[in-house]
Amino acid sequence: xxxSSRAFVAxxxxxxxxxxxxxxxxxxxxxxxQDTASLKKDLSxxxxxxxxxxxxxxxxxxxxxxxxxxxxKLKAAPAQNEFWVRKMQAMPSTHIKDQDIQPIVxxxxxxxxxxxxxxxxxxxxxxxxxxxxxxxxxxxxVAQSCxxxxxxxxxxxxxxxxxxxxxxRLSREQLLGRMKALRSGADSSMPSLPADTPxxxxxxxxxxxxxxxxxx
Amino acid sequence: MRIVYGPIARTILFAFCVLxxxxxxxxxxxxxxxxxxxxxxxxxxxxxxLNQAGYMFKRLGYHFPPAxxxxxxxxxxxxxxxxxxxxxxxxxxxxxxxxxYTSTKTTQEGQPSxxxxxxxxxxxxxxxxxxxxDTQFWYYSExxxxxxxxxSPTVTNANFGYTGGSASSSWYVKAGRSHxxxxxxxxxxxxxxxxxxxxxxxxxxxxxxxxxxxxxxxVGAGYTWASPRYKNIVAASxxxxxxxxxxxxxxxxxxxxxxxxxxxxxxxWYAPESGVSFIDYYGRKFQNQNDGLSNQFTYYPTLxxxxxxxxxxxxxxxxxxxxxxxxxxxxxxxATGAPGIFxxxxxxxxxxxxxxxxxxxxxxxxxxxxxxxxxxxxxxxRQWTVGVxxxxxxxxxxxxRLGYTDQVGRDPLAAVRSTSxxxxxxxxxxx
Numbered sequence: 001x002x003x004s005s006r007a008f009v010a011x012x013x014x015x016x017x018x019x020x021x022x023x024x025x026x027x028x029x030x031x032x033x034q035d036t037a038s039l040k041k042d043l044s045x046x047x048x049x050x051x052x053x054x055x056x057x058x059x060x061x062x063x064x065x066x067x068x069x070x071x072x073k074l075k076a077a078p079a080q081n082e083f084w085v086r087k088m089q090a091m092p093s094t095h096i097k098d099q100d101i102q103p104i105v106x107x108x109x110x111x112x113x114x115x116x117x118x119x120x121x122x123x124x125x126x127x128x129x130x131x132x133x134x135x136x137x138x139x140x141x142v143a144q145s146c147x148x149x150x151x152x153x154x155x156x157x158x159x160x161x162x163x164x165x166x167x168x169r170l171s172r173e174q175l176l177g178r179m180k181a182l183r184s185g186a187d188s189s190m191p192s193l194p195a196d197t198p199x200x201x202x203x204x205x206x207x208x209x210x211x212x213x214x215x216x
Numbered sequence: 217m218r219i220v221y222g223p224i225a226r227t228i229l230f231a232f233c234v235l236x237x238x239x240x241x242x243x244x245x246x247x248x249x250x251x252x253x254x255x256x257x258x259x260x261x262x263x264x265x266l267n268q269a270g271y272m273f274k275r276l277g278y279h280f281p282p283a284x285x286x287x288x289x290x291x292x293x294x295x296x297x298x299x300x301x302x303x304x305x306x307x308x309x310x311x312x313x314x315x316x317y318t319s320t321k322t323t324q325e326g327q328p329s330x331x332x333x334x335x336x337x338x339x340x341x342x343x344x345x346x347x348x349x350d351t352q353f354w355y356y357s358e359x360x361x362x363x364x365x366x367x368s369p370t371v372t373n374a375n376f377g378y379t380g381g382s383a384s385s386s387w388y389v390k391a392g393r394s395h396x397x398x399x400x401x402x403x404x405x406x407x408x409x410x411x412x413x414x415x416x417x418x419x420x421x422x423x424x425x426x427x428x429x430x431x432x433x434x435v436g437a438g439y440t441w442a443s444p445r446y447k448n449i450v451a452a453s454x455x456x457x458x459x460x461x462x463x464x465x466x467x468x469x470x471x472x473x474x475x476x477x478x479x480x481x482x483x484x485w486y487a488p489e490s491g492v493s494f495i496d497y498y499g500r501k502f503q504n505q506n507d508g509l510s511n512q513f514t515y516y517p518t519l520x521x522x523x524x525x526x527x528x529x530x531x532x533x534x535x536x537x538x539x540x541x542x543x544x545x546x547x548x549x550x551a552t553g554a555p556g557i558f559x560x561x562x563x564x565x566x567x568x569x570x571x572x573x574x575x576x577x578x579x580x581x582x583x584x585x586x587x588x589x590x591x592x593x594x595x596x597x598r599q600w601t602v603g604v605x606x607x608x609x610x611x612x613x614x615x616x617r618l619g620y621t622d623q624v625g626r627d628p629l630a631a632v633r634s635t636s637x638x639x640x641x642x643x644x645x646x647x
Contacts (some may be wrong), residue, residue, distance in 0.1 A: 063255065063257045063573050064254045064255050064257050064258040065254060065255070066255070066610075087283040088283070089283075089445070090283035090284055090285045090444070090445045091269065091281060091282065091283050091284075091446070092267075092268040092269040092272055092281050092442075092446040092449075093258070093259075093267040093268045093269035093270075093488075093489065094269075095488060095532055
């Protein structure tokens, strides 16, 4: 090979060959959702039951999917989340067991509810519940001993119906109406809420209940 | 009487050592990931190792395997029509590169020890892969621009095919140049590894200059059956190829070697991410003995390989892999021309521990036991390799591998004892 050709290869082609992957990396970083998704989320503001559902989702789903891509795809029909999760179960290498389905569905519904209301497109109240709002709702739910009668997920309770799918069965208006009726004493089917419960607490409680979207 | 092979043995030994220390690039095809907006782990345990979905993806003509239940049959044409639209972004990957560092110390009986180290541009490839929209035709091409540090542009994969049937019962035909990867069966039979180098029995050429890891030109066909939820997958493939030149390179054009080689592979995925593969190869090639010497001669040996490979994935955490390969080739003693055989009984065992997504540690043991008629008797080589692979991005498209290899053995031609200790590290970019 001529000296000029060797120089071209040594100082032109090879450095370009080595640098191009790095340049392409810089140019394309963030271009695709699947490239930017973290494998872990900050769940400090999430309710405990949502965190345990997330752990199932993380092991089974976020290996391949970025959460935003999934919730953008699924938010249009959150009631069909279980249909899609069962469909994934029938694909190779997903390793989704039957006991994984409901936690994944619950987590997807929780994320969809947050992102949907943050987009402002479907929440008629106009508030966008943050994870903090939902967490406060859960805290209020426990503080009022709702979980003594109503179970969610693996929680043990007796005396009232399970609330796993209440967010799917009842609209926000219906839930707000029930909670306000419990506060005023108009609804005596269950223990009342304190008469001085502020509206913010009622809204937070409903924000939490709206995240419960299991099939049953 | 022990026959001294001299230059032939030294050449083969050198080739043997070179093959061992060059890392196998950790390539995946990122265009597939872009097409479906999923991370690399949809088809790979960690790139480049394929999982069960990745295996089915290839068998279905590079289409993602759909949900399979008891109720409906998914025709391939319907699957194809429901996929994202074809575009260049979904089908082209321009920079699939691998940069590595290798440090090696070798000893050879009767020679001073030798050490070397280098930073290597192992590879830089471009892939064009996809399908003709609204049809079941597909194409796959790989253009290697840099290979083992050399700028030597070549097309190592250039094939197209047609896949018919349904997702649960499919068949394909193809033609062109294809990287066989031992007929690309279940994970125990795959060349690609979480370690920087592949198992020895796939990469060792042997005295007849035949290597399993090659990209021959030919035609092929296969059939795949999958049960609901892919609990069982059974597949068979056959390839008829041109075969190799005397030096072991693939025959790419006209050749006086008229006979064709035949490859057969059968796979059975019997449990989640677990399977067995059986391969059978029959072929012929020209072989030069005493190359460059006054008593050089050429003969036309028949080459045979049979192998059984398998893996079992325990609790989605530990993958136990292993394989056995039997080789039997015609051999003519270089000194006298007397007929004989080359025989090999080679095996490997490996354990990969998937610590978490994108992080795997592995340990492998390789054992070669080979002899040639007129040689110094059965000789063996043992090798331990330990290493770790980590994905450097959440999507898994950039991976780093680090491995240490310790090898000791004697070649079957001259029984020269050699040792090799090497550290290999590489980073693969897949865009």
